[in-house]
Amino acid sequence: xxxxxxxxxxxxxxxxxxxxxxxxxxxxxxxxxxxxxxxxxxxxxxxxxxxxxxxxxxxxxxxxxxxxxxxxxxxxxxxxxxxxxxxxxxxxxxxxxxxxxxxxxxxxxxxxxxxxxxxxxxxxxxxxxxxxxxxxxxxxxxxxxxxxxxxxxxxxxxxxxxxxxxxxxxxxxxxxxxxxxxxxxxxxxxxxxxxxxxxxxxxxxxxxxxxxxxxxxxxxxxxxxxxxxxxxxxxxxxxxxxxxxxxxxxxxxxxxxxxxxxxxxxxxxxxxxxxxxxxxxxxxxxxxxxxxxxxxxxxxxxxxxxxxxxxxxxxxxxxxxxxxxxxxxxxxxxxxxxxxxxxxxxxxxxxxxxxxxxxxxxxxxxxxxxxxxxxxxxxxxxxxxxxxxxxxxxxxxxxxxxxxxxxxxxxxxxxxxxxxxxxxxxxxxxxxxxxxxxxxxxxxxxxxxxxxxxxxxxxxxxxxxxxxxxxxxxxxxxxxxxxxxxxxxxxxxxxxxxxxxxxxxxxxxxxxxxxxxxxxxxxxxxxxxxxxxxxxxxxxxxxxxxxxxxxxxxxxxxxxxxxxxxxxxxxxxxxxxxxxxxxxxxxxxxxxxxxxxxxxxxxxxxxxxxxxxxxxxxxxxxxxxxxxxxxxxxxxxxxxxxxxxxxxxxxxxxxxxxxxxxxxxxxxxxxxxxxxxxxxxxxxxxxxxxxxxxxxxxxxxxxxxxxxxxxxxxxxxxxxxxxxxxxxxxxxxxxxxxxxxxxxxxxxxxxx
Amino acid sequence: xxxxxxxxxxxxxxxxxxxxxxxxxxxxxxxxxxxxxxxxxxxxxxxxxxxxxxxxxxxxxxxxxxxxxxxxxxxxxxxxxxxxxxxxxxxxxxxxxxxxxxxxxxxxxxxxxxxxxxxxxxxxxxxxxxxxxxxxxxxxxxxxxxxxxxxxxxxxxxx
Numbered sequence: 001x002x003x004x005x006x007x008x009x010x011x012x013x014x015x016x017x018x019x020x021x022x023x024x025x026x027x028x029x030x031x032x033x034x035x036x037x038x039x040x041x042x043x044x045x046x047x048x049x050x051x052x053x054x055x056x057x058x059x060x061x062x063x064x065x066x067x068x069x070x071x072x073x074x075x076x077x078x079x080x081x082x083x084x085x086x087x088x089x090x091x092x093x094x095x096x097x098x099x100x101x102x103x104x105x106x107x108x109x110x111x112x113x114x115x116x117x118x119x120x121x122x123x124x125x126x127x128x129x130x131x132x133x134x135x136x137x138x139x140x141x142x143x144x145x146x147x148x149x150x151x152x153x154x155x156x157x158x159x160x161x162x163x164x165x166x167x168x169x170x171x172x173x174x175x176x177x178x179x180x181x182x183x184x185x186x187x188x189x190x191x192x193x194x195x196x197x198x199x200x201x202x203x204x205x206x207x208x209x210x211x212x213x214x215x216x217x218x219x220x221x222x223x224x225x226x227x228x229x230x231x232x233x234x235x236x237x238x239x240x241x242x243x244x245x246x247x248x249x250x251x252x253x254x255x256x257x258x259x260x261x262x263x264x265x266x267x268x269x270x271x272x273x274x275x276x277x278x279x280x281x282x283x284x285x286x287x288x289x290x291x292x293x294x295x296x297x298x299x300x301x302x303x304x305x306x307x308x309x310x311x312x313x314x315x316x317x318x319x320x321x322x323x324x325x326x327x328x329x330x331x332x333x334x335x336x337x338x339x340x341x342x343x344x345x346x347x348x349x350x351x352x353x354x355x356x357x358x359x360x361x362x363x364x365x366x367x368x369x370x371x372x373x374x375x376x377x378x379x380x381x382x383x384x385x386x387x388x389x390x391x392x393x394x395x396x397x398x399x400x401x402x403x404x405x406x407x408x409x410x411x412x413x414x415x416x417x418x419x420x421x422x423x424x425x426x427x428x429x430x431x432x433x434x435x436x437x438x439x440x441x442x443x444x445x446x447x448x449x450x451x452x453x454x455x456x457x458x459x460x461x462x463x464x465x466x467x468x469x470x471x472x473x474x475x476x477x478x479x480x481x482x483x484x485x486x487x488x489x490x491x492x493x494x495x496x497x498x499x500x501x502x503x504x505x506x507x508x509x510x511x512x513x514x515x516x517x518x519x520x521x522x523x524x525x526x527x528x529x530x531x532x533x534x535x536x537x538x539x540x541x542x543x544x545x546x547x548x549x550x551x552x553x554x555x556x557x558x559x560x561x562x563x564x565x566x567x568x569x570x571x572x573x574x575x576x577x578x579x580x581x582x583x584x585x586x587x588x589x590x591x592x593x594x595x596x597x598x599x600x601x602x603x604x605x606x607x608x609x610x611x612x613x614x615x616x617x618x619x620x621x622x623x624x625x626x627x628x629x630x631x632x633x634x635x636x637x638x639x640x641x642x643x644x645x646x647x648x649x650x651x652x653x654x655x656x657x658x659x660x661x662x663x664x665x666x667x668x669x670x671x672x673x674x675x676x677x678x679x680x681x682x683x684x685x686x687x688x689x690x691x692x693x694x695x696x697x698x699x700x701x702x703x704x705x706x707x708x709x710x711x712x713x714x715x716x717x718x719x720x721x722x723x724x725x726x727x728x729x730x731x732x733x734x735x736x737x738x739x740x741x742x743x744x745x746x747x748x749x750x751x752x
Numbered sequence: 753x754x755x756x757x758x759x760x761x762x763x764x765x766x767x768x769x770x771x772x773x774x775x776x777x778x779x780x781x782x783x784x785x786x787x788x789x790x791x792x793x794x795x796x797x798x799x800x801x802x803x804x805x806x807x808x809x810x811x812x813x814x815x816x817x818x819x820x821x822x823x824x825x826x827x828x829x830x831x832x833x834x835x836x837x838x839x840x841x842x843x844x845x846x847x848x849x850x851x852x853x854x855x856x857x858x859x860x861x862x863x864x865x866x867x868x869x870x871x872x873x874x875x876x877x878x879x880x881x882x883x884x885x886x887x888x889x890x891x892x893x894x895x896x897x898x899x900x901x902x903x904x905x906x907x908x909x910x911x
Contacts, residue, residue, distance in 0.1 A: 015852065015863055015864075015865055016863060017861055017862055017863055043834075047830070047831070047834050048858055049836075049857055049858060049860045049862065085771070087784065087831065087832070089831050089832040089833060089834055090790060090832070090833055090834060090835055090889050091834055091835045091836055091887075091888045091889045091890075092831050092832075092834040094831055096770070096771075104770065105770055107770075109831070111836065111886070111888045112884075112886045112887035112888040113864075113884075113886040113888060115886075115887075150884075150885045150886040150887070151850075151865055151885055151886075153885070154849060154850055154865060154867050154885040351908050352908075354846075354908050354909065355907075355908050355909070355910075358871045358909065358910075361869060361871070362871075475848075476848045476849075479848045480848065480849070
């Protein structure tokens with residue numbers, strides 16, 4: 001909790017202009033009572049930015065504002081508050097506290113950033129939140145968590161310390177030291193080998209440009225051939241080192257990417273649903289695929305390229321100065337200018353790219369809209385309009401990308417022109433010396449070696465110039481990966497969990513409350529018991545908390561308050577894996593994985609034999625339609641597989657549940673969205689499935705819950721009615737009766 | 753004259769404790785107001801709903817309302833459709849997964865963040881609207897009136 005609070009504090013400090021806690025001086029002025037909650041209203045009555053603190057203690061609500069350097073405190077007794085209203089606008093919400101004594105309400109205005117905090121205060125004033133938080137710094141923690149949550153959800157938990165992230169990334173290289181050492185040594189030798197050929201070439205030229213007598217001497221000829229032999233050796237070693245470097249570093253990168261991918265996927269499996277509801281599926285997939293791939297690229301090529309370019313640049317500088325310091329300085333002194341130019345160019349083109357990507361994303365968004373919705377486009381005869389819309393966005397893209405091309409194409413000739421300018425300068429300074437017109441003579445070989453070295457300058461300069469961009473891209477990927485790895489699973493086993501084997505199926509919700517966001521209660525003090533083998537139907541309007549009750553039973557989330565007992569044991573003390581094996585779920589939209597029907601039925605029971613699978617399919621009324629498929633149980637379904645109807649998919653998921661043989665069964669709208677005939681088949685299958693099990697079922701078609709032992713009617717997170725189907729129908733003005741009658745009337749109207 | 757013109761214009765009063773009420777057939781009903789087109793046509797098509805959220809009335813234009821009612825409605829609309837107005841952009845920095853904006857709202861510095869794929873939206877009146885991760889709207893009323901630096905920074909974001 002402290003770690004999370006520290007993170008929230010740093011988010012507020014880094015990303016907002018507001019304090020990370022109630023200022024000490026103000027806290028001191030309200031010190032007579034413990035502070036339960038506080039928040040910041042950041043707009044004043046004329047809708048200008050101005051800070052007003054609101055502080056809640058067990059007795060009072062205090063509003064503290066500053067005007068003309070004077071602190072103004074307004075206190076309202078909580079017992080005096082008779083109503084609280086919230087008027088939500090686009091970026092201004094008005095919270096009004098109506099009191100017994102004042103005719104004018106106490107008004108607070110704030111932006112969306114403060115809304116979660118203020119909602120918490122509103123709920124607390126209304127008595128919907130406990131008044132005695134156990135945590136001593138609850139008010140600070142709540143404030144920081146509420147303000148930082150939007151940023152925390154959008155951004156990352158680990159961004160910030162670049163060095164720490166690089167270091168952490170390097171730790172992944174540790175198991176592959178051999179590859180790393182071999183790859184690095186090969187890379188260093190390769191760089192040195194790259195520096196040798198120009199020197200040897202110059203040396204040979206100096207030898208062959210001697211006088212005829214000298215050239216004819218055997219020792220010179222021997223030397224020339226020896227140098228050529230040395231050159232051949234250098235080339236062989238160079239290519240060998242290149243092969244060694246590419247092979248070892250590519251493999252090293254692949255190993256690291258593999259380890260990260262595996263660790264990431266393993267960790268994802270341990271995370272609770274809360275994490276998955278917070279993050280979009282697409283971004284999680286990107287982290288496992290693209291981000292690890294980008295890191296491979298960085299490790300395999302990026303690090304080496306940058307390091308080698310640095311070595312190469314230093315090496316070239318030293319060699320040039322050693323060959324001839326005057327000419328060497330002409331080349332080396334402008335290096336910082338070249339690096340700066342590359343860096344600026346990278347930044348400049350990056351800015352233009354933002355716009356190009358923005359336009360590109362608008363273009364692809366249009367495609368994502370119109371291609372899946374092509375039938376609507378055609379029905380409304382809007383083809384021409386869509387062509388024009390696409391044309392406009394396409395032209396915008398072209399303009400932006402042409403701007404990118406204009407910038408980079410004009411940059412390179414300018415750079416090359418500057419470089420050629422240096423080359424000309426070198427020629428101008430060196431030529432008189434090569435021709436012997438100056439005192440300081442220069443041999444043709446040295447001059448040619450110098451020119452060859454000069455040609456090697458551009459590549460390392462370019463790589464180093466782009467280093468920042470490359471590093472930032474790799475760090476972004478590393479941040480994204482480490483964020484997932486650093487997320488603690490919220491649902492996990494206690495140190496010595498209780499093994500429930502087998503589960504008998506008695507369930508007891510004891511004053512259970514639950515909130516997804518820590519503020520709004522989705523369930524409020526719900527209590528009921530279910531005996532083994534009983535079937536309970538949960539009824540109520542959408543958003544009343546029915547599915548949440550199911551999610552708690554499957555322990556996808558833990559209760560916020562109260563206890564949930566299974567066979568008399570608190571579900572939080574039960575060993576999770578063993579418990580979940582005894583729970584079955586049939587959901588409204590059954591998920592089938594890519595694979596055969598057989599694989600899908602035996603998912604979770606991989607060692608089932610064909611007889612068991614067929615038996616389960618028969619029980620689920622699925623056998624017949626499966627047999628009608630050409631490849632029977634071996635038909636591939638799921639993504640890009642055979643298309644099954646909703647009812648067929650549902651029956652496969654029921655067969656999966658039958659084979660799983662759970663002690664507790666959860667049915668969440670299992671017969672929604674199917675036709676009457678299919679529904680009948682599914683109902684038959686379900687009747688067989690629920691026999692002898694404890695069942696919790698949600699159904700919008702209330703008639704399907706007739707066989708439930710009891711029905712619980714849930715409204716706004718509480719149980720408002722309880723009884724058998726017929727008992728509830730007898731209740732005058734009952735919620736269930738009203739819903740049932742409404743459905744019957746609708747049904748009759750449609751049938752008629 | 754059509755039927756609509758014959759209808760008496762709706763009357764709004766500020767009820768007890770400043771709550772906005774609609775006077776309808778000698779009854780006063782507490783209401784909430786929602787502009788249907790907050791950007792394109794803020795002064796027209798105002799949905800007046802009861803506390804339960806059901807629409808009671810759709811006002812086609814505030815122009816036709818009588819003095820006090822018009823004033824009450826306009827004040828309520830001001831709060832409902834309020835956005836933070838940017839008068840200067842100091843910096844827009846791309847970070848991991850977000851863009852961090854440092855701006856001046858009525859001469860006060862404020863930072864906010866947008867997701868990387870949340871681009872500023874150009875409205876039909878030429879204003880630019882930006883929505884941050886918390887859900888707040890920031891508006892540049894007239895981008896042409898921005899200083900050159902702000903214009904350049906914003907220009908990179910607007911297609």
